[in-house]
Amino acid sequence: xxxxxxxxxxxxxxxxxxxxxxxxxxxxxxxxxxxxxxxxxxxxxxxxxxxxxxxxxxxxxxxxxxxxxxxxxxxxxxxxxxxxxxxxxxxxxxxxxxxxxxxxxxxxxxxxxxxxxxxxxxxxxxxxxxxxxxxxxxxxxxxxxxxxxxxxxxxxxxxxxxxxxxxxxxxxxxxxxxxxxxxxxxxxxxxxxxxxxxxxxxxxxxxxxxxxxxxxxxxxxxxxxxxxxxxxxxxxxxxxxxxxxxxxxxxxxxxx
Numbered sequence: 001x002x003x004x005x006x007x008x009x010x011x012x013x014x015x016x017x018x019x020x021x022x023x024x025x026x027x028x029x030x031x032x033x034x035x036x037x038x039x040x041x042x043x044x045x046x047x048x049x050x051x052x053x054x055x056x057x058x059x060x061x062x063x064x065x066x067x068x069x070x071x072x073x074x075x076x077x078x079x080x081x082x083x084x085x086x087x088x089x090x091x092x093x094x095x096x097x098x099x100x101x102x103x104x105x106x107x108x109x110x111x112x113x114x115x116x117x118x119x120x121x122x123x124x125x126x127x128x129x130x131x132x133x134x135x136x137x138x139x140x141x142x143x144x145x146x147x148x149x150x151x152x153x154x155x156x157x158x159x160x161x162x163x164x165x166x167x168x169x170x171x172x173x174x175x176x177x178x179x180x181x182x183x184x185x186x187x188x189x190x191x192x193x194x195x196x197x198x199x200x201x202x203x204x205x206x207x208x209x210x211x212x213x214x215x216x217x218x219x220x221x222x223x224x225x226x227x228x229x230x231x232x233x234x235x236x237x238x239x240x241x242x243x244x245x246x247x248x249x250x251x252x253x254x255x256x
Contacts, residue, residue, distance in 0.1 A: 028060075033177070099123045103128045108188075204237070
C-alpha cells in the first residue's frame with residue numbers, strides 16, 4: 001500500500017513492505033531517472049525477493065517522479081536534496097540505520113546519502129552506475145530536449161528516443177523530468193568517493209554503455225567490490241536474477 005510523507009515542500013510517496021515473520025532488517029530502495037518505486041523495484045521482483053529473504057523493503061518515489069509531487073525548477077533536483085528526502089523517510093519511519101540500494105540516478109543519490117548521513121547507511125548497493133559517478137554519464141542535454149519534444153517522431157537522438165519512450169511508458173511528468181535531468185547528474189570527485197567507508201557492492205551490466213566501469217569505481221573505495229551483471233544493458237540489468245542473488249549474499253556477509 002502506498003503511503004505519503006512530507007519533506008522539504010514535497011509530498012513523497014513510498015511503500016514499506018515487511019516480511020511475513022518479524023520486522024526484518026530494513027533495505028531502502030532508491031530508483032532511477034524517469035522510473036518510480038513500482039517500475040524499478042516492485043515489477044522486477046526486488047520487493048518480493050527481499051521480503052521473502054526476511055528483509056523489510058522500503059522504496060520511495062523520488063521528488064518529481066511517480067506519485068510524489070513535482071517541481072519544474074532544476075534547483076530542486078540535486079542529488080543532495082534527493083538524498084535528504086531518503087534520509088527523512090528513514091526518520092519518518094523511526095529507522096536509525098538501513099541497507100541502501102540505488103539504481104542509476106538512485107545509485108548517485110545513495111552515494112550522496114552515504115556521505116551526508118553516514119550513520120544512517122549500513123551498506124551500499126550501487127546498481128547501474130560505475131565510474132560515471134565521477135566522470136559523468138555522457139551528454140544528456142539531448143535527453144532533456146527529447147523529453148520536451150512535441151512528438152516522439154521529432155526525436156532523432158538514440159538515447160533521447162530511449163528515455164522518451166521510457167518516460168511515456170511510466171506515464172511520467174516529462175517537464176518535471178527535464179528539470180530533474182539538468183541538476184541530478186552532479187558528480188562526485190575521486191577523493192569524495194574514497195570517503196565512503198560502508199561495505200559497497202557496485203553492479204553494472206556488461207552491455208551497459210551508460211554506467212561506466214564498476215571496477216574502476218570500486219578501486220577508489222576502501223570497502224567496495226564490483227559485480228558484472230552478465231549480458232545485460234542499462235535497462236535490463238535491474239531485474240537480473242544473478243544481481244538479486246549476489247545482493248542477498250552481500251547482505252548476509254554484511255548484516256546490520
